[in-house]
Structures are given as structure tokens and as C-alpha cells.
Amino acid sequence: MKFSFKNDYSEGCHPKILEALSKYNLDQQNGYGLDIYSENAANIIKEKSNSPDSKVHFVNGGTQANLIIISSILKPHESVISAHTGHIFTNETGAIEATGHKVHGVETLDGKLRPKDIQSILDVHTNIPHQVKQKLVYISNSTEVGTIYTKKELEELSQFCKEKNLYLFMDGARLGHALTAQSNNITWEDIAKLTDVYYLGGTKNGALLGEAIVINNKVLQEEFGFHLKQKGAMLAKGRLLGIQFQELLKDDLYWDLAKHANTQAMKIKEAFKEIEAEFLAETDTNQIFPILENSKIEKLSEHFDFYIWKKINDEKSAIRIITSWATYNAVVENFCNEILKLK
Numbered sequence: 588m589k590f591s592f593k594n595d596y597s598e599g600c601h602p603k604i605l606e607a608l609s610k611y612n613l614d615q616q617n618g619y620g621l622d623i624y625s626e627n628a629a630n631i632i633k634e635k636s637n638s639p640d641s642k643v644h645f646v647n648g649g650t651q652a653n654l655i656i657i658s659s660i661l662k663p664h665e666s667v668i669s670a671h672t673g674h675i676f677t678n679e680t681g682a683i684e685a686t687g688h689k690v691h692g693v694e695t696l697d698g699k700l701r702p703k704d705i706q707s708i709l710d711v712h713t714n715i716p717h718q719v720k721q722k723l724v725y726i727s728n729s730t731e732v733g734t735i736y737t738k739k740e741l742e743e744l745s746q747f748c749k750e751k752n753l754y755l756f757m758d759g760a761r762l763g764h765a766l767t768a769q770s771n772n773i774t775w776e777d778i779a780k781l782t783d784v785y786y787l788g789g790t791k792n793g794a795l796l797g798e799a800i801v802i803n804n805k806v807l808q809e810e811f812g813f814h815l816k817q818k819g820a821m822l823a824k825g826r827l828l829g830i831q832f833q834e835l836l837k838d839d840l841y842w843d844l845a846k847h848a849n850t851q852a853m854k855i856k857e858a859f860k861e862i863e864a865e866f867l868a869e870t871d872t873n874q875i876f877p878i879l880e881n882s883k884i885e886k887l888s889e890h891f892d893f894y895i896w897k898k899i900n901d902e903k904s905a906i907r908i909i910t911s912w913a914t915y916n917a918v919v920e921n922f923c924n925e926i927l928k929l930k
Contacts, residue, residue, distance in 0.1 A: 589890060592891060592910065593892050593894055594909055595761075595909050598911060598913040600793060601793040601835070601913075607833070618822075620829065624829035624830045624833050625828065627829070627833050628833040629643035629799075631832075631836045632836065635836070636775045637779065638803060641779060641801050645797055645799055645800070645832065646815070647796050648790055649798055652800055653679065655815060656800060661723060664720055666690065666721050667688060668691045668705055668708050668723070669691065669724075671694050671695065673698075676690050677731070691708045697732065700744065702747040705721075705751070708721055722753060723753060723755075724755050726757050726758065728761075729761045729768070729870075732874070733868055733875060736773065737773070738772045738777060754784070756783060757785035758785075761792070761845075761872065762786075762787055762788055763792045763842060768871045782803060783807055784801065785800075787832075792848070793840070795831060797827075797828040848911050848914065849872055851914045851919050852908065867896065867897065874908070877908070878905045887925060891922060893906050893908055893909075894907045
């Protein structure tokens with residue numbers, strides 16, 4: 588069987604999570620996220636992000652989180668702005684549009700939005716009330732092409748959104764990888780201060796499933812529970828999610844796993860650099876996008892699975908390589924050796 592570098596959720600979960608789920612299995616607890624494990628995990632999140640007034644809710648996955656957050660914020664005539672690579676724009680089967688809200692996709696080179704990108708959408712939607720009204724800005728960190736925001740970029744974006752009366756929402760499916768990247772200068776506390784809402788992804792960083800939605804803006808906290816229940820996200824056995832985040836966060840296991848994934852990806856990146864491969868984007872998270880001749884891609888695919896991300900021209904394509912919390916050293920060394928043979 589080929590080893591897969593297609594995603595960072597091919598494995599099940601970290602063993603500590605399985606141990607905890609078994610250990611607490613017969614404990615009787617309140618349902619719908621009111622169990623002691625979910626409450627403890629929520630308190631850890633608020634304490635470690637220095638945001639005691641935030642509200643934390645646990646849901647199954649990223650698409651569910653995006654759909655519920657965005658549909659809870661927007662009125663029927665309001666829309667959301669995203670980079671054209673944003674998950675809500677490319678990979679959620681029109682989930683946001685299905686709730687009646689337009690997604691404006693903005694072309695960017697690195698998957699990141701900047702104030703000028705947002706302004707370009709605002710400028711062509713001034714015919715009020717005949718056009719939809721932009722109310723929310725959606726960003727991902729790390730982005731879908733592995734890049735991360737700097738503190739300066741996030742501060743400028745946050746300030747711009749406040750000036751334009753827009754909410755700022757950060758998709759944190761890979762937030763652990765962003766905050767443990769070598770070039771990162773943003774803290775968890777910064778995220779809590781500079782966004783109205785974000786979520787901390789577990790599915791792609793050691794959990795069986797689950798994302799922790801963190802609502803920082805008090806206006807958006809009101810009645811959010813109704814949206815969770817209405818859209819099927821309020822689990823009767825909410826403990827399933829709470830236990831996982833409790834285990835991931837109590838001893839900083841979450842950050843250790845993300846850093847491991849980043850480290851493994853950077854080893855592979857060095858091998859590609861050694862054969863003088865170019866990259867679609869400059870990243871130091873767990874996603875890399877080397878550009879190779881199609882013949883070399885075919886050679887690598889004989890032993891490993893990965894996605895061909897983008898056609899560059901008739902001779903070359905960019906592939907996507909993703910490492911996970913469980914990607915072990917031996918397979919990385921094997922992959923690097925195969926890469927070096929392409930030189």
C-alpha cells in the first residue's frame with residue numbers, strides 16, 4: 588500500500604485520546620456540551636488565549652463550523668468575502684450559498700486577504716439596496732496553500748474590518764500548524780483579540796473529529812446555541828468532543844503535534860529544494876506545493892499518494908504534500924530518498 592501525503596486526517600487519533608475516551612466511558616454526564624470535560628476544555632481555551640469572556644462551542648468538523656458561524660452572523664441580504672482559495676469558496680459544495688448568502692471570491696497569489704482585496708469588493712457593491720451587503724470577512728490560518736498571516740497583516744485586517752463595520756472570522760482548521768510555524772509571530776492571545784470569531788481545528792491535528800468554535804464578539808455570542816441545535820451540531824453526547832480537546836490542550840499536546848507535522852514537511856521541502864524544485868507558495872507549515880515535471884510526478888506516484896494541485900503548463904504541475912501529527916521519520920526519509928533520485 589502506498590503511503591499517503593494527501594491529507595492530515597488519514598490516521599485516527601492520538602493514543603491519549605483513545606485512552607481518555609475509554610477511561611471516562613462509563614461516567615454519567617450531562618448532554619449537549621454541558622459535561623465536565625467540555626466545560627474544562629472550554630475553560631482551558633479561554634485561559635490560554637487570555638480571553639475569559641469568549642464563548643466556546645464544539646462541533647464535528649470544519650465545514651459544519653463554517654456553515655453555522657457564517658449563517659448565524661449574516662442577515663438574508665448580507666454576504667461574505669473570501670480569498671478564491673478559501674475553503675468556503677472552493678470545497679464545501681456551495682454550503683454557504685445554500686443558506687442564501689453570496690460568497691465573493693478574491694484572486695490572491697498567496698491565499699491571504701488584505702484590506703485592498705476587501706475594498707475591491709466593497710467598491711463594486713455600492714448600489715444599495717439593489718446589491719447584497721458585505722458584512723463578513725473569512726480568512727484561513729494557515730491558508731489552503733500553507734501560508735500564514737503575520738501579526739502586522741492580521742492587525743491591519745482587523746482594524747480595516749472595524750473601520751468598515753465588517754466582522755472578521757478565522758477558519759482555524761490548521762491553526763495549530765500556523766501558530767507553531769517557524770516564521771510565525773502571532774500568539775493565541777492575538778487571535779482572540781483581533782478576530783470576532785475563530786475556530787481551533789482538531790480533525791487535522793490529532794483528534795478523531797472536532798473543532799472548537801470560539802466567539803470573541805459578545806454581539807455574536809447571543810443565541811448561537813439555537814443555530815447549533817437547528818443545524819444538527821449540538822451532540823447529545825457532547826463529551827465525545829470535550830474529552831478530545833481536554834486531552835489535546837491540557838499538556839500542550841495540540842501544539843506539539845502541529846509542530847511535528849510542520850517539521851516533517853520541512854524535511855521534505857529541503858529534499859525538493861536540493862533537486863532545485865520551485866514552489867507554488869513559500870510555506871513553513873505542514874503543506875508544501877513543489878512544482879515538478881510531469882514525468883517526475885509520475886515517478887514519485889509509483890510509491891506515494893498525493894494530489895496534483897495545479898497544472899503549470901504542458902510539462903509541469905504543482906503537487907500538494909501534506910504531513911500530519913502521525914507522519915513518522917522512516918517514511919519521510921524514504922520519501923526524501925525517492926525525491927533525491929529525481930535530480
